[in-house]
Amino acid sequence: MPTHASLIEHFLLAARSSEMRTLDQLAHGCQLVAAVCELVHELQRERGISNIYLASGGARFGSEREEQRTRSDTAERHFYEYLRQMQEGEPSLWGSARLYHRTARVLLQLDDLAELRRGIRTCLLDTAEATQAWSDLIAGLLAIVFEAADIATDAEISRALVALFHFLQAKEHTGQERAWGSVGFASGSFTPELKARLLHLRESQQRCLDVFIRFTGEQERVNWAGIETSEETAELARLRRMVDGFDPASPIPADVSEIWFAVATSRIDHMRRLEQQLSAALMAMAQARLQQARLALQDNRSRLQEASEPESGPVSPLSLLLESTNDESSTMPVSGSVRALYDLLQEQAEHLQEMSDQLEEARSALTERKLIERAKGLLMQYQGLSEADAFAALRRSAMEGHCRLADVASRVIGAAEKLKG
Template sequence: MNSTLAFLAAARQCEIHDLEHLARSCDLVQAVSELVHRLQGERGASNLFLASGGEVFVSQREACVALSAQAEAALRSWLAQVEGGQDAPIVAVPGGARLFTRIAVALHALDGLAELRAEVAARRCKAADATLRFNRMVAALLALVFEAADVAADPAVSRLLVALFNLMQGKEHAGQERAAGAAAFAAGAAAASTAAAGGQDLLHLIDAQEACLERFEAFCPTELLGTWAQAKAAMPMGELERMRRRLLAAAQGAMLDPAQAQAWFACCSQRLELIRDTEAALAQGLRAACLQRIAALQADPDDPQSLLRALAAQPEPVSPSGVLPTEDGVEALGPRLRRSIVDALHAQAQRLQAMNDELAAVRTALDERKLIERAKGELMRHQGLAEDEAYRLLRRTAMNQGRRLVDVAQAVLAMSDLLPPRS
């Protein structure tokens, strides 16, 4: 029985150890959340600055750059602590190979930020080009959050991470809409690509926002749903819809009033800040959720460590012959302690099974995203489409056929070997 309890205690310690590593990953996610928010603001301000020929949003863009730089420094400082230096290599964590790869990709993307800022300041790039480069940086950071959710072994924390990822993804689509609209208003006309697509770019961003926010609400903890409802009620959706209609009309050839550029930016920013409030609350709650899970495990009455201490404190039974008495070949521990050990075995097995079942349900949402990403990759490879074009094709096909997006993605993957190679 002593060996049984020792292995049970080791299993419990492994679970606590994994949660401690997960808590550190949640700190990383919180830092990434802040940086993404600041980069989104810098992207929108840069678009207004570039599209207006450098006439507006000069000081505002500089302020956004300063906030982004501060958030980036905080993230890199956190990563430096994890890295430890040459004599203290990065500590292996569960799922670390994938998570650390995502961190490396994100850092590589961020290494191009200084050059991009210099080009924007000198107006050596167009608003559309700057947007694309900002988008890639944000996408690399969001992929890091997705990976953290995918490797999380605790279902409660995993649900929070899935909710956060979808909220951040929805907010990113809203941020892209703000940047694209700001450039269009500042230039007095829709971009050539938007006009050629008849406003489909804007409609795609709106649809993508709604889909992500719906998934967020499905995973959002109950205690935050009320806060989220209040945030939505405060959003200036009426004004936003009116300005969206002007952008859609511009895609059909109508002109835009450049004086409305800052009004559009302010309207979108108000909505994004309200989304950000909920995002920040979710991000801040991640570490607390991990610590609560650790405390619950340590306070568990069936904790094997407690039973081991009880076993050590129990007087050693001795028979007149000097041989330990046994019951069915097992050392006599007393019925109460023996029953506690059996209960601990059953409780731990049932709890882990329940966790696995709940985690499987959460992972379904993550697996669906993986299928969609793979299908996008196949369309990009075979048909030479850009990432957003591939996604729009999948969504349009799903809507036309009345099917789920993930089902269309599965069909694309099933036929990938039959797709003609790109000429």
């Protein structure tokens, strides 16, 4: 029997217990993600309605704006209710300082929501200011989802979170397209700048959807294909072509804004239903993995308790290794406790290695996103570019250099750090 057998057993079981606590944190994080998804969806809709209201000088969508505010308030209340449950429960259930920080920051932004709505109701804000304010709030909420994905240490849950996050981002770009398209139709004009913004948003949607399709399950890919081939998507494509063909000097009937809003909203509502399926599957997966971890912990305890001591005396770890390399006829006596310890060590090592290998791909997608977002921010800060122009510059450099976008982003960050130095 090893000299420190009790310590070995303790840390073997502690490893399983730690995995279970981590999965418990992930399960609560998935509940947070579900609450965020509901609130984001309602705020996206309120943003689009507000833009038509502002672009029409308050002549359109007045009653719709009030109705949608009620829906947004309900989703916000659900979000607060979940956070209060967390406040009253176990303080470390999320397990990430950055996740706590992101949440606190969003709560500050939500406190400013009444002022934003007042500015919209009185038409003191223009569409650009209002859209930016809504989008900043929604970006803060989506950052919570990103942090939840970034801290996930279970491979299966991590892949599901990466897929959900990028689907949410695609939906947000779709929501921004709805909002800015509503501005063009309601105001009766699509400037070259507005058309370029809408094109950038379409491209951003597709980039996020490519990552979503890469990480999601087969059934979810089938469901998404159904949305892509729907009549609503075909109608949206026709309206997009109409926008691309508009001359800035050509008048546009204002009532087309309501058609645009209805078509874009139908697509977003379809995306919301798929988003709910993804969120529900994620929570079910987290609970299933947590149950598996509980059973594994119970199994490990039972195996250690059932292991018996041999009569032949102690056997060293080296002897155990030598025995495993001998032929099956070897009769070297081995302690049952030693065998149980080494079997569990081997199983845990293989389990952790498998998780590490599977996590690498999911983590790489998040790391690349971090690099690209940071590089865009640097170009916007130091070269005065818009987000669309900053991304276009990165993409152009990648195409000219025949390299990945993330590699270009990494070089931009490196160059900026050298300049700072």
